[in-house]
Amino acid sequence: MSPLRTVWTVARREVNTRIRTRSFLISTGAILAILVGYAALMFFIGQQGATSKIGFTGQATAVATPLERTAARLGTTVESTRIPDQATGEALVADGELDGLVAGAPDALNLIVRTAPDSGVRTALDEVVRQQALDAELAMAGLDPADVRAVLAGAQVDVRTLEPDDPQRGQRLGMAVGAGMLLYFFLIMFGQAVAQGVVEEKTSRVVEILLSTIRPTQLLAGKVLGIGLAGLAQFVLIGGIGLAVAVGAGVLALPSAALLGTMLWALVWFLLGFYLYATVLAAAASLVSRQEDLQSVVTPVIMLLVIPFVVGLTVLPNDPESTLGAALSLVPGFSPVLMPMRTALGVAEPWESAVAVLLSIAALAGLLRLGGRIYANAILRTGARVKLTEALRKP
Numbered sequence: 001m002s003p004l005r006t007v008w009t010v011a012r013r014e015v016n017t018r019i020r021t022r023s024f025l026i027s028t029g030a031i032l033a034i035l036v037g038y039a040a041l042m043f044f045i046g047q048q049g050a051t052s053k054i055g056f057t058g059q060a061t062a063v064a065t066p067l068e069r070t071a072a073r074l075g076t077t078v079e080s081t082r083i084p085d086q087a088t089g090e091a092l093v094a095d096g097e098l099d100g101l102v103a104g105a106p107d108a109l110n111l112i113v114r115t116a117p118d119s120g121v122r123t124a125l126d127e128v129v130r131q132q133a134l135d136a137e138l139a140m141a142g143l144d145p146a147d148v149r150a151v152l153a154g155a156q157v158d159v160r161t162l163e164p165d166d167p168q169r170g171q172r173l174g175m176a177v178g179a180g181m182l183l184y185f186f187l188i189m190f191g192q193a194v195a196q197g198v199v200e201e202k203t204s205r206v207v208e209i210l211l212s213t214i215r216p217t218q219l220l221a222g223k224v225l226g227i228g229l230a231g232l233a234q235f236v237l238i239g240g241i242g243l244a245v246a247v248g249a250g251v252l253a254l255p256s257a258a259l260l261g262t263m264l265w266a267l268v269w270f271l272l273g274f275y276l277y278a279t280v281l282a283a284a285a286s287l288v289s290r291q292e293d294l295q296s297v298v299t300p301v302i303m304l305l306v307i308p309f310v311v312g313l314t315v316l317p318n319d320p321e322s323t324l325g326a327a328l329s330l331v332p333g334f335s336p337v338l339m340p341m342r343t344a345l346g347v348a349e350p351w352e353s354a355v356a357v358l359l360s361i362a363a364l365a366g367l368l369r370l371g372g373r374i375y376a377n378a379i380l381r382t383g384a385r386v387k388l389t390e391a392l393r394k395p
Contacts, residue, residue: 004266006214010222011229018193018230031238036245052076052099052121055092060102060109066128067102067121074127076120086112095247104247106132173317175259176344179266180312180337182239187273187336189307190231194224194278194297195285198379202289207379216376221368224278235270239263262344265353270361273336276367277305285369286378306344309332312341320345330356330361 020022036215044377052071056064071078081098089101093114100121101112109129111117194295201207203243210219243263284297308328315322320342329348331339335356342348377393378386 002217003215007222007225009064010210010214010219011226014197015230018227019233024230024234028234028237029174033299036241040152050119051079052095053079053081054121055081055089055098055101057086057089057101057103058082059105062106063102063109063125063128063132063133064253066131067124070127071120071124074124076118076124078121078124094366115156121308132339142321151352154257172258172345174354175262175280176316176341177241177313179344179388180309182235182304183266183270183273183337183340186231186235186270188302189279190227190274190300191277191281191302191305195221195281195290195294196226197223197227198285198375199280199291202286202379203291207229211380216379217372219379220279220282220372220375222277224282228274228278230272231274234266236267239266258346262340265343266340268357269340271334272357272364273333276336276360276364277301278332279364279371282392283374283378286375287387287388287391289382293385306332308337312338316341317344320347328354330359332356332360335360 030121031272054064054067061082064082068078068080083092083098083101086101086103087168088097088322089103090112091100093112096114099113102109102125103112109125111122113127138148184320199209207219240263243259247259278302281298284301285294285299288294311325311328311334316325318336319325325338325342326347328334329342330352339348339353339356343353376387376392378391
């Protein structure tokens, strides 16, 4: 067979083996269930807390409409209900059917709640009470409260912003953090799968049979390619469904172009990041012959992936245009986590993404050559751990 066909044969075997395993199916189903359940829970909590049901009884019904308007201006939704008497209202509050009951005269209102009042409702009601008291004092002084309010409404400071606030920044930040965490999780999970597969084949001596018909570099390339395709399938499935659920639940309301662009860049960086780290992990795993020794060679590689993840979660949310974040996002190995986060935040320039991709491709080409040499020199050597200097020697 031709080298490409040989690589594809190995890759196809890895794909079929991975996606049919019970662990792959269970993990995919579990992650999807968690995503859907979390979105449903957030939607339910949001719906529950979106509106406060407040009852009004007696003379307090006069402040129902002012309270609704004031609460809406302060960002709180109040649904008012007229209650025939205070005893009935208190019973409804005790049963949880009302979030609060307003009773008493307009100048001496009482808010009756089950445990603690909603801060938004309390603030709005206090403002209504103060406005009622102010109107009464103005009327006693012979002034028209409506005229005074009109004068006060026109007395305000004009604000000029040098950098207009982005109303979608919170959603962009959430999408950036989600993309970064998903990439970090999948790069580690499937990168370690490559390393474990290498040691398993080496321990079981299966690799000796395989290398009797194909070259070590072809086996390495096929294994990395196959596991990468299996990981890509799970990544697309989970990421796509998670994005659809977030949009459907109203958590994300960004333009379709922004959502699609972020998803496409996440796919690009998953492929580049996976093949870069998987090549290094496969070469490192070939140095050992036991699963017990695997962590000693895998941990240093994983730690390189932790650095951009920590920077992405600590630096970028507070300062999306951070110089440190921008510089590290161009470094091969750090780009797969940081660059898609900066893209989702809308701070990555097109030339930065292009440069990061080219640098990652160049680094991947060099690592494939170097990792192939290490793998070829160490994969058939069992027993004690192979020294890196020995594995780097030309055969």
